[in-house]
């Protein structure tokens with residue numbers, strides 16, 4: 001018998017034995033390896049380093065820095081306005097460089113995050129006295145300096161973060177309130193100019209929550225993409241944050257439909273900030289973790305179902321030990337795929353199953 005056929009048959013019988021084993025799949029199944037083997041650019045995570053406890057937590061770093069686990073890192077904070085331009089036209093690239101260096105050392109990509117948002121702005125921006133013209137100049141300088149500085153070390157930039165309210169109108173922000181709705185196409189136009197100057201392939205994204213299922217906000221986001229496209233302004237994708245509550249996530253069908261709406265416009269989508277939080281304790285019951293596993297499964301399965309246009313999945317971040325949730329939502333938690341002692345939860349195995357197209361055995 002041909003030796004490769006022998007290998008195949010041996011592998012096949014091993015597979016059958018594995019498939020017969022009950023419940024939780026045995027042995028580690030590495031999520032980024034599975035994602036990349038199944039047509040995605042990555043399975044990634046946000047990371048809030050440097051300057052935090054994570055930075056010196058050996059076990060946290062051991063998981064983070066394994067490229068079989070993660071093929072992408074999003075800086076949770078370090079590229080936001082207050083850190084990158086703390087004084088007007090005085091830029092600080094230290095925190096961003098730290099993430100980029102770490103990612104590159106391990107062959108991971110970085111979604112650079114973000115350029116224009118209502119929050120985590122520097123005091124000189126929020127307390128300044130601006131006209132539309134002077135604030136537009138501030139926005140342009142910030143966007144173009146960061147894109148130019150980091151170039152294609154950034155796979156993509158979230159040019160604008162969270163511009164829309166639930167009803168699909170623009171949210172109040174210093175940008176919208178001062179410049180008006182034109183701030184949106186202007187930001188992408190400035191970003192496009194900087195990308196063209198570099199001559200590099202740097203993707204430009206709009207990133208928001210509430211775009212994970214059909215509805216007024218999602219329709220408004222489709223219209224923003226169409227508006228940019230009608231003006232020949234570059235937009236490559238939309239990030240669907242996917243911050244969910246256990247038992248309260250949209251159905252797979254709704255998540256597929258929302259994604260297809262963006263793909264039909266000829267752009268990519270990515271799941272950019274996935275987490276599924278318990279709105280109240282306890283966070284670690286078997287029933288609760290099974291529901292949470294199903295919720296993670298559905299979201300990742302929707303990304304698989306729409307094909308390569310959903311480029312990858314990023315969690316925010318991977319563990320309950322350092323999750324942003326308890327500080328942002330009082331009394332809520334348990335949102336991540338590793339628990340507070342950095343052990344894998346059922347949701348982890350559910351994602352592995354979704355990435356391989358298997359049914360969920362841990363849900």
Ligand SMILES: *[C@@H]1O[C@H](CO)[C@@H](O)[C@H](O)[C@H]1NC(C)=O
Pocket residue numbers: 051083086092093094095
């Ligand atoms: C620049 O940012 C780094 C990382 O946040 C910080 O440690 C450092 O103090 C900052 N430098 C200045 C001059 O503010």
Ligand SMILES: *[C@@H]1O[C@H](CO)[C@@H](O)[C@H](O)[C@H]1NC(C)=O
Pocket residue numbers: 166167216
């Ligand atoms: C969605 O938009 C429709 C039509 O503009 C409006 O009638 C409806 O009230 C909106 N729904 C919500 C939840 O804002």
Ligand SMILES: *[C@@H]1O[C@H](CO)[C@@H](O)[C@H](O)[C@H]1NC(C)=O
Pocket residue numbers: 284339340341343344
């Ligand atoms: C975290 O997971 C480990 C392994 O499953 C388990 O022994 C531990 O009890 C978990 N921690 C909590 C708080 O449930």
